[in-house]
Amino acid sequence: MLKVRDLSVSFRTEQGIVRAVDGVSFEVGEGELLGVVGESGSGKTVSLLAVMGLITDPNAIIAGSIQYRGRELVGLKSRAMRVLRGKEIAMIFQDPMTALTPVYTVGWQIAEQVLAHQRISKAAAWQRAIDLLAEVNIPKPEEAAHRYPHQLSGGMRQRVVIAMALSCNPALLVADEPTTALDVTVQAQILDLLHKLRRNHGSAIVFITHDMGVMAEIADRMLVMYAGRVVERGTKEELFRVPMHPYTQALLDSIPPLTGEKPRRLRAIPGTPPILLNRPPGCAFAPRCAQRFEKCSAEPELGNGERAAACFRVTA
Amino acid sequence: MSAVSDTLDATPKSRGPWATALRRLLRDRAAVAALILFLMVVILCLLAPAYAQWTGTDPFKSTLDAVIKLNGQDVPVMEQSTEGLGLGYTPIGPTWQIGNYFLGADNQGRDVMARLLFGGLNSLFIAGMATVVTLFFATLIGLTAGFFGGIIDTLLSRFLDILWAFPVYLLAISLSIVLITQGLDLGLITIESGSLWLPIFIIGVVYVPYVARPVRGQVLALRESEFVLAAVGLGVPSHRILLRDILPNVSTTLIVFVPIMMALNMITESALSFLSIGVQPPDASWGTIIQDGQTLLYTRPVVALAPGIAIVITVLALNVLGDGLRDALDPRSKIRIGRS
Amino acid sequence: MLLALLQRLGQMVFVMFGISMLVFLIFFATPGADPAARIAGRNATPEVLEAVRKSFGFDQPFYVQYLTMMKKIFITGDLTSFVNRGWKVVPAVMDTVPVTLSLVMGAAVLWVVFSLIIGIVAAATRGSWIDKTLMVLGLIGISMPVYWLGEMLNLITQSRYHDTWMFSWVPPLGYKNFSDDPKGWFLTLVIPWITLSILYIGLYGRVLRAAIVESLQEDYIRTARAKGLSEARILLRHALRTSLVAFVTLFGLDFGALVGGSALLTEVVFGLQGVGKLTYDALLNLDLPIIMTTVLYASFFVVMANAVVDILYMLIDPRVRTA
Numbered sequence: 001m002l003k004v005r006d007l008s009v010s011f012r013t014e015q016g017i018v019r020a021v022d023g024v025s026f027e028v029g030e031g032e033l034l035g036v037v038g039e040s041g042s043g044k045t046v047s048l049l050a051v052m053g054l055i056t057d058p059n060a061i062i063a064g065s066i067q068y069r070g071r072e073l074v075g076l077k078s079r080a081m082r083v084l085r086g087k088e089i090a091m092i093f094q095d096p097m098t099a100l101t102p103v104y105t106v107g108w109q110i111a112e113q114v115l116a117h118q119r120i121s122k123a124a125a126w127q128r129a130i131d132l133l134a135e136v137n138i139p140k141p142e143e144a145a146h147r148y149p150h151q152l153s154g155g156m157r158q159r160v161v162i163a164m165a166l167s168c169n170p171a172l173l174v175a176d177e178p179t180t181a182l183d184v185t186v187q188a189q190i191l192d193l194l195h196k197l198r199r200n201h202g203s204a205i206v207f208i209t210h211d212m213g214v215m216a217e218i219a220d221r222m223l224v225m226y227a228g229r230v231v232e233r234g235t236k237e238e239l240f241r242v243p244m245h246p247y248t249q250a251l252l253d254s255i256p257p258l259t260g261e262k263p264r265r266l267r268a269i270p271g272t273p274p275i276l277l278n279r280p281p282g283c284a285f286a287p288r289c290a291q292r293f294e295k296c297s298a299e300p301e302l303g304n305g306e307r308a309a310a311c312f313r314v315t316a
Numbered sequence: 317m318s319a320v321s322d323t324l325d326a327t328p329k330s331r332g333p334w335a336t337a338l339r340r341l342l343r344d345r346a347a348v349a350a351l352i353l354f355l356m357v358v359i360l361c362l363l364a365p366a367y368a369q370w371t372g373t374d375p376f377k378s379t380l381d382a383v384i385k386l387n388g389q390d391v392p393v394m395e396q397s398t399e400g401l402g403l404g405y406t407p408i409g410p411t412w413q414i415g416n417y418f419l420g421a422d423n424q425g426r427d428v429m430a431r432l433l434f435g436g437l438n439s440l441f442i443a444g445m446a447t448v449v450t451l452f453f454a455t456l457i458g459l460t461a462g463f464f465g466g467i468i469d470t471l472l473s474r475f476l477d478i479l480w481a482f483p484v485y486l487l488a489i490s491l492s493i494v495l496i497t498q499g500l501d502l503g504l505i506t507i508e509s510g511s512l513w514l515p516i517f518i519i520g521v522v523y524v525p526y527v528a529r530p531v532r533g534q535v536l537a538l539r540e541s542e543f544v545l546a547a548v549g550l551g552v553p554s555h556r557i558l559l560r561d562i563l564p565n566v567s568t569t570l571i572v573f574v575p576i577m578m579a580l581n582m583i584t585e586s587a588l589s590f591l592s593i594g595v596q597p598p599d600a601s602w603g604t605i606i607q608d609g610q611t612l613l614y615t616r617p618v619v620a621l622a623p624g625i626a627i628v629i630t631v632l633a634l635n636v637l638g639d640g641l642r643d644a645l646d647p648r649s650k651i652r653i654g655r656s
Numbered sequence: 657m658l659l660a661l662l663q664r665l666g667q668m669v670f671v672m673f674g675i676s677m678l679v680f681l682i683f684f685a686t687p688g689a690d691p692a693a694r695i696a697g698r699n700a701t702p703e704v705l706e707a708v709r710k711s712f713g714f715d716q717p718f719y720v721q722y723l724t725m726m727k728k729i730f731i732t733g734d735l736t737s738f739v740n741r742g743w744k745v746v747p748a749v750m751d752t753v754p755v756t757l758s759l760v761m762g763a764a765v766l767w768v769v770f771s772l773i774i775g776i777v778a779a780a781t782r783g784s785w786i787d788k789t790l791m792v793l794g795l796i797g798i799s800m801p802v803y804w805l806g807e808m809l810n811l812i813t814q815s816r817y818h819d820t821w822m823f824s825w826v827p828p829l830g831y832k833n834f835s836d837d838p839k840g841w842f843l844t845l846v847i848p849w850i851t852l853s854i855l856y857i858g859l860y861g862r863v864l865r866a867a868i869v870e871s872l873q874e875d876y877i878r879t880a881r882a883k884g885l886s887e888a889r890i891l892l893r894h895a896l897r898t899s900l901v902a903f904v905t906l907f908g909l910d911f912g913a914l915v916g917g918s919a920l921l922t923e924v925v926f927g928l929q930g931v932g933k934l935t936y937d938a939l940l941n942l943d944l945p946i947i948m949t950t951v952l953y954a955s956f957f958v959v960m961a962n963a964v965v966d967i968l969y970m971l972i973d974p975r976v977r978t979a
Contacts, residue, residue: 054881058783078887086884093882098875101894112893113883164883477667478674481959483917485932486951489939490679493947494686494694579799586801587921591936606804613807614815624804631799639795 001204002028002051002172007064007074009046011057018276020046022228023064028172033198033205035219035236037212037251041273043228044208045094048174051206052091053081068172087117090165094177096157100149106160107133107145110167117168132163136193155186162193169201176208191217212255216240224248227274227284230302232309244309246289283311337568340644347640354633357626361440364433371415375431376598378424386411393417393425406615422608422619432622435600439627442516442594442601443581449520450577451570454527459566461528462535463558473532480525485587491518492593510596519584526580527573531566538562568645575641579634586627602627661967668963675955680722683948684712695944697739704738729949739943749934749949755831756930758841759922760914762849767856768907774857775864780891782869790861797858806851806925813847829927848926852919856910863906867899874898905965912961916954 009021021043028034036044049055050062053073066073068089073081093099100109110129115122126145133141136159149157158178165173175194179187195218198205209215215222215236222239224232224247232245243249250269271288274280283289286296295312302310341347368375373382382393394405407421419428461472479487495507495514507513538544538561547557582602588594589603597604602623609620684691692708693700700708709715713724728735733746774794778787813823826847832840871877872895880890920932927933931950938946 052882054878056881082884082886084884085882091882093875093879095875099879101876101880101898103897112885116883116885116889161879164879474667474670474674477671478678481671481675481962482678482951482955483913483958485920486917486935486954489935490682490947490951493939493942493944494682583799583801587803590801590803590921591924591939593939603801606801606807610807613811617811617816620804620807620811624801624808627801627804628796628799632796635795635799 001030001069002206003065003067004047004051005065005067007047007050007066008062009043009050009055010061010063012059012061013277016277017061019228019279020276021050022279024225024228024230026223026230026233028204028206030171031198031202031204033207033218033220035215035222036206036208036225037210037215037222038225039210039273041276042225044225045176047225048091048176048206048208052085052089052174053078054085054091083117086113086170087168088170089172089174090168090170092158092161092165092173092175092178095181096154096161097181099161100157102149105146105148106152106157110145110160110164113164113167128167129163132167133160135166135197136160136163137189138163154182155189158182158186158190159193162190162197166197166201166203170203173203173205174208175205177210178207179214180209180211187214194218212251216255224251227279228276229284229310231285231311233302234307238307244307244314245285245311246291246313247285248309250288337644341640344640344644346636347644350633350636350640354630354637357436357630357633358440361433361436364430364437367415367433368430371427371430373427373430375426375434375600378426380405380425382421382425384408384411384417386413386416393421407612407619409616410618419618419622420616422605422616423612428605428619428622431600431605432602432626435595435602435605435623436626436630438512438595438599438601439582439585439603440630442512442519442585443578445513445516446519446523446581446585447574447577449516450523450527450581451573453521453524454531455563455566455570457524458528458531459535459558459562462532463539463554463562465536465539469532476525476528476532479522480529482522484522484584485591487522488518488584488588489591489593491521492588510599512595512599515585515588515594519581519588522584523577523580527570527577530569534566534569535562538565572638572642572645575634575638579631579638582627582631582634586623657970660970664963664966664970668959671959672956675959676726676952677722679948679952679955680725683944684714684721684725685718694942695738697942697944700738708738725948729952735945735949737943737945739938739941745945745949748946749931749953752929752931752934754834755928756915756919756923756932758831758834758845759848759852759928759930760911760919762845763852763856763914763919764907764911766849766853767860770853770857771860771864774861775868776891776896778861778865779868779872779895780888782865787865791865794858794861797854798862800854801921802851802855803921803925805854806848806922809847809851810925831928831930848922848928851925852914852922860903860906864899864903867902868895871895871898901969905969908965908968909962912958912965915961916958917950 004027005025007021007024008019011018011020024043024047026034036048038044046055051066051068051073053076055062062074064074068084073084100106104112107126107129110132111122111125114120114125114128118125120128130141130145133144138144138156138159144152144156149160152160158181162178178194179190182190191214194205194207197203207215207218219236221235222233223230224239224245226247232239232243232248234244239248240252243252247269254268269288274284274287281299282297283292283300286292289296291313293312298312300310300312302308373379380394383390384393385391391408393408395408407423407425408417409420411417411420414429417427417429419432422428422431457472457476461469492514495518507517544557544561547561585594585601586603586606589601590607592604592607595601595604605623606620609616609618609623612619683694692705692712692714695712696704696708711724712728713721716724729746733744735745737743737745737748774790778790781787810829813826814829817823818826825843827840827844830844832844834841868891872891877890877894880894885894915931917932917935919930920936922928923930923933924936931954935947935950938944938950
């Protein structure tokens with residue numbers, strides 16, 4: 001249903017052009033859950049913001065193709081995009097503390113979205129908001145609808161954001177690290193909730209995270225991003241069992257094991273992600289890679305298959 | 317747009333913050349034009365004594381019976397009024413000849429152009445010095461209150477509240493009426509009545525809360541920042557932390573305030589002088605010249621018009637410069653211009 | 657909530673006390689001169705001086721003098737002018753209040769309406785030439801001395817173009833009571849309203865634009881976009897609504913300050929006998945009792961107005977309300 005081909009997003013800055021996303025391609029099937037992993041700054045959020053048409057920075061340049069159910073979204077008129085956004089494609093954001101307008105009740109904010117896309121009465125929209133709050137397991141939804149965002153905890157607010165995203169039964173849901181800002185116990189509840197909602201609504205989900213542990217629980221297929229590019233893709237089982245790219249391997253090594261004796265120290269990836277300005281030639285991960293060899297000074301290609309990795313150790 | 321700013325923050329900072337700010341400022345065409353305009357006004361006003369000497373007029377002495385040459389004819393500076401009941405004299409209007417009553421004469425037959433330049437000198441001097449006074453006291457109070465907190469902060473903040481609650485002009489009038497006539501004798505310092513330091517002191521004090529409050533807020537935030545907490549934890553003495561860590565961080569705010577306060581002070585000075593509690597005659601400032609021009613408003617409007625335009629140009633230049641400085645130094649700052 | 661309210665009121669009382677002390681110190685304890693001579697005015701006879709000394713208790717300790725001053729101004733209200741012998745000051749000040757209120761309220765309507773329009777239009781067209789033009793005009797408005805602007809408008813409407821169709825309706829300077837002559841009241845005030853409001857239109861327009869543009873950077877605006885709302889709705893219902901808090905607070909403060917004497921320059925230029933003009937006339941006559949009274953009443957009014965704004969703010973803003 002969603003086909004992204006050679007998507008690039010660059011930003012003009014005072015120092016020069018920053019290529020935040022560089023030639024990214026992926027597909028999402030109906031009802032599928034695609035996990036996108038990577039460290040912060042790897043371009044995962046920016047690429048999905050581009051899908052949503054939410055990059056408003058006038059210094060941004062977006063190139064490539066984004067097709068949603070056969071419609072090209074790159075260069076689509078903002079009016080046409082608006083009709084899709086919130087109705088067919090919805091998004092959940094990372095920080096629930098700042099994602100809601102502080103001066104309106106949460107019920108009002110959900111009803112607002114319903115009213116923007118459906119021709120129903122205000123009373124019906126309000127009722128729909130209450131039903132949605134109940135669906136995301138908010139206790140006493142009639143009362144909760146009258147609350148302001150600051151009166152709710154982070155977990156509750158994230159439920160509100162999810163309720164809002166689901167309000168028009170979107171076919172595609174983009175979830176940008178929806179659990180990162182929350183406590184561990186609340187994280188688990190939110191993940192459970194997303195599971196349940198996925199079963200009930202049948203929406204396809206693109207789930208962005210830097211946490212391999214979260215991926216292990218929910219993803220069907222996965223995309224690993226590094227420095228604005230996709231470095232590995234495949235099903236979750238494939239990636240977890242036989243990681244092909246050293247970066248994926250390193251990410252897996254950094255998850256604490258769920259059972260057994262805890263290692264004294266988790267292995268962190270040495271070094272920091274590269275600066276995207278004036279990117280040097282060659283594999284971007286090479287400076288941090290334990291397995292680099294002379295070939296790595298050239299640019300590795302990601303193959304076309306369902307299962308692929310951009311690394312010379314694989315292709316060689 | 318956290319992801320976006322993440323990416324952007326990862327870009328290298330090749331130059332120091334001051335150099336970056338200067339480069340940004342110089343690229344802001346409006347700010348550069350404003351700076352040039354302001355410097356031109358300053359230079360013109362600095363030429364006032366030279367202008368007076370060259371034209372041979374004394375802009376502070378009434379010269380009702382002066383006669384000037386205009387197109388080869390002798391013309392008295394004060395013309396006998398042709399309308400009305402006879403006893404009036406009207407000063408001559410603009411001759412548009414540089415150095416020869418270019419803008420005409422005022423009520424006492426003085427060259428308005430010369431007074432305009434001298435007055436500008438006073439206006440600029442007062443605005444500048446009052447800015448120094450304000451920034452000095454505001455920094456002192458803001459740093460002390462923000463850094464030491466507790467009871468000191470409460471006391472100083474309440475003191476600022478008190479000063480802040482006074483309508484500016486009423487406070488200035490109260491101070492002026494007591495000080496202007498008798499001067500101020502504080503034992504060590506004596507300021508004579510009629511001295512420019514009285515309006516400087518009054519204007520400087522009145523706006524202290526305006527700057528001290530944001531400074532205090534910033535210091536409070538810095539006080540909780542990791543590097544200051546670390547310094548405190550390491551037992552670095554307070555004065556050292558204040559001077560080495562906090563003051564440099566506050567200084568950007570202070571610099572942004574300089575043109576903004578200058579602009580505000582120019583307006584305030586001119587208003588006080590217009591109300592006859594600023595610069596005292598025969599000395600001049602742009603405000604006193606507008607006041608002189610008030611009685612001539614319908615006959616010789618240029619007397620009031622010219623200094624007003626001078627104020628607008630100078631204050632506008634300062635405000636544009638202030639905007640540019642703020643954008644260059646501290647793009648996220650909340651300082652706003654033009655409160656009065 | 658109740659505690660915060662009481663705290664705010666306590667702070668208000670403290671500030672009022674501080675102000676009265678400061679006024680007392682300025683008028684009675686400035687080093688270098690005899691306060692009795694100041695209060696008595698120019699060329700006072702020895703008998704008058706003696707009367708002043710007695711009535712203000714200058715032979716007594718400072719705290720008695722302070723209490724005497726406060727009693728005369730706020731409780732008995734029998735403070736009299738020595739320059740205009742026997743003139744009761746407090747009623748004279750009260751008589752001027754309606755004039756100042758008429759001036760300030762009319763100007764406030766103008767500046768709220770126009771600054772809202774300017775702020776919203778500039779924010780909606782940010783970066784375009786419309787935005788830039790509006791902001792430059794606003795800056796010019798801020799950079800003009802209000803009394804000078806008033807004089808120039810007088811020059812145009814009273815003298816140079818008074819006889820043209822554009823300004824022939826402008827009545828001569830002065831104030832007409834609303835109850836006597838509503839039309840005259842309105843016409844005499846139009847030009848003063850415009851004069852007074854221009855600074856604030858510029859200021860508020862710029863502040864509002866900046867606040868809106870700032871809220872447009874917030875995360876919740878991105879959420880609003882993701883919801884598929886129209887740009888107009890995002891601007892008006894989300895960005896503007898959250899920016900209004902700053903706007904309303906600022907308005908409360910400025911309105912209070914203007915009623916409390918900051919409209920003085922406009923009143924002087926247009927000959928409107930308001931609080932400011934009364935203070936100005938007293939300044940020219942060196943009539944200190946009047947100045948003391950207006951300064952105290954006005955600053956007390958400002959302090960109370962600020963407290964009311966803060967309390968209203970507590971009631972309006974949901975975040976503060978439940979905190």
